[in-house]
Amino acid sequence: MNVFPHRERWLTLGQWLVLGAVVGVGCGAGSALFLWLLELATGFRGAHEWLVFTLPLAGLGIGWLYERFGGPIKGGNNLVIDTIHDGGPELPLRMAPMVLLGTVLTHLFGGSAGREGTAVQMGASLTDWLSHRLQLSGPLRRQLLAAGVAGGFGSVFGTPIAGTVFGLEFIVLGRIEYGALVPALVAALVGDLATRALGITHTAYPHAPQLALTPLVLAKWAIFALVVAATTVAFIELTHFLKKQGEQRVKRLPVRMFLGGLTVVALWQLLGTSDYLGLGVPTIVRAFSDPSLAGWAFAAKLLLTAVTLGAGFLGGEVTPLFFVGAALGNVLAQVLGLPLELGAGVGMAAVFAAASNTPLALSIMAMELLGADVFPHVVIVSVLAYLMTGHRSIYPSQRAIFSKSGRSLTEPTRLRDL
Numbered sequence: 384m385n386v387f388p389h390r391e392r393w394l395t396l397g398q399w400l401v402l403g404a405v406v407g408v409g410c411g412a413g414s415a416l417f418l419w420l421l422e423l424a425t426g427f428r429g430a431h432e433w434l435v436f437t438l439p440l441a442g443l444g445i446g447w448l449y450e451r452f453g454g455p456i457k458g459g460n461n462l463v464i465d466t467i468h469d470g471g472p473e474l475p476l477r478m479a480p481m482v483l484l485g486t487v488l489t490h491l492f493g494g495s496a497g498r499e500g501t502a503v504q505m506g507a508s509l510t511d512w513l514s515h516r517l518q519l520s521g522p523l524r525r526q527l528l529a530a531g532v533a534g535g536f537g538s539v540f541g542t543p544i545a546g547t548v549f550g551l552e553f554i555v556l557g558r559i560e561y562g563a564l565v566p567a568l569v570a571a572l573v574g575d576l577a578t579r580a581l582g583i584t585h586t587a588y589p590h591a592p593q594l595a596l597t598p599l600v601l602a603k604w605a606i607f608a609l610v611v612a613a614t615t616v617a618f619i620e621l622t623h624f625l626k627k628q629g630e631q632r633v634k635r636l637p638v639r640m641f642l643g644g645l646t647v648v649a650l651w652q653l654l655g656t657s658d659y660l661g662l663g664v665p666t667i668v669r670a671f672s673d674p675s676l677a678g679w680a681f682a683a684k685l686l687l688t689a690v691t692l693g694a695g696f697l698g699g700e701v702t703p704l705f706f707v708g709a710a711l712g713n714v715l716a717q718v719l720g721l722p723l724e725l726g727a728g729v730g731m732a733a734v735f736a737a738a739s740n741t742p743l744a745l746s747i748m749a750m751e752l753l754g755a756d757v758f759p760h761v762v763i764v765s766v767l768a769y770l771m772t773g774h775r776s777i778y779p780s781q782r783a784i785f786s787k788s789g790r791s792l793t794e795p796t797r798l799r800d801l
Contacts, residue, residue, distance in 0.1 A: 396565065398523070403530050403569030405513065410506040410534030410570060411577025417483055417501060418539065418583050424491035425661050432657060435493035438648055442640030445485050446695060450636045453481055456508075460500050460699075461780035463507040467528045467554055468782055468795065473515045478508035485697030493660040494647060495687035496698020498539055503699070506535025506574075522562070529554060529563035530570035537571035538578040540701075541585035545748030546571035552741045553778065555795065557785035559743075586664055589671050591728045591749075591757035594721070603719045604729075604760060607712075608767035611730060614711055615737040615768060618685050618704070619775045625693025636695055643694020650687055659687045663706040670709035670727040674717055681710035700777050701735055708734030728753045729761045737768035738777045740798075774798050 428434050449457065456462065456478040466474055486501040510531030514524040529550045537546020550567045551560045594600060629639045651660060658666050663684060670676055677683075688703040712730020716723045728749055736745035742765035749761040770787055779799035785791055 399565040403566035407570040407573025411574035413505045414538040415581035438492040439644030441492040442644035446637030446640035464780040474508045474511040479505040489696045494691040494696045497702035499701035500699030502535035502539035506531035526563040530566040533567035534570035534574035538574035542751040543571040543575040549744035556783040590754035593756045608764045611768040612771035621689040662702045670713040704735040733764040736765035737772040742769040
């Protein structure tokens with residue numbers, strides 16, 4: 384009996400390592416360029432806040448650009464998910480520069496959006512371009528697409544292990560795509576190393592304090608998870624409602640984005656602060672230490688982000704939902720008698736975990752960002768919130784092979800169809 388791996392196994396491993404590393408370098412370089420431009424745009428807007436008044440005009444321009452040239456890529460992350468599942472045509476290479484430009488402009492003029500959607504789409508489109516140039520088989524192409532997602536997510540946040548699991552978990556609700564594990568891990572690690580080597584530094588968060596799990600603490604986390612789930616449902620439903628109503632009532636994308644820009648400007652003036660524009664990272668960090676943070680801060684960020692993304696502006700949901708979760712956790716920690724840093728950290732991860740149906744990836748991400756002491760707490764809240772959110776997602780093209788009640792489905796089903 385031959386106890387050594389077959390030659391084919393070694394060849395496959397070598398292929399995964401080489402292609403995963405190539406994908407990682409591309410994702411890391413793309414994320415570094417994106418984060419550098421995003422920092423420049425955010426700093427310039429902060430020094431020239433009058434730019435926010437021109438957000439409606441920016442919406443007209445970005446909307447025209449996407450209406451004219453972005454038809455094949457308008458699905459965004461959902462297009463990536465569909466391509467991983469169904470094969471289909473090559474993801475257009477134009478997705479990478481267009482989503483990069485659209486997101487940077489959204490932030491430059493004050494839209495409330497994130498960055499993960501951009502990183503994922505850049506990573507996936509660059510990877511699929513490589514797959515087609517190398518004429519890779521269908522299974523290997525899908526594995527590399529998952530690796531592109533992992534490399535983009537892991538490099539843009541500096542969390543390669545969470546990026547790996549996210550690339551495997553967000554594809555199918557109820558199953559981890561272990562077939563893509565090696566290339567995803569390599570792409571995420573290399574992508575993170577490449578981004579850091581190009582001089583990008585990521586936000587540092589305070590380490591969560593240690594807290595023993597007792598029956599009382601578990602009860603508090605159950606209440607915490609219920610509020611997180613309700614907040615997540617509110618964000619998903621409001622964003623989808625605004626997008627659907629806008630598409631039905633205003634057929635032209637530039638006009639929808641113009642009206643969305645006007646709404647964001649009006650809300651900005653009503654709130655009287657720029658804290659809720661763009662990524663909002665300073666307020667996220669503040670939520671870990673400031674008990675005087677406004678109790679309604681999470682709701683203000685939720686509303687501005689839903690309006691921005693519902694109108695069609697480019698970006699992602701992760702960082703805004705980090706804001707929502709950290710600010711909500713700040714409030715709940717004070718109400719429930721939990722450590723402030725722990726409440727903010729758990730809320731930051733759990734809101735996005737529930738919104739994206741990725742409780743494992745976000746629990747690992749929390750540990751990478753906040754230290755090991757947060758892990759048992761964030762797992763409990765993320766899993767409970769994931770279950771209580773139901774079959775909803777910011778990515779409605781996600782497939783499910785099991786319902787959240789544990790019932791097996793006859794075939795993979797899009798969440799939008801459930």
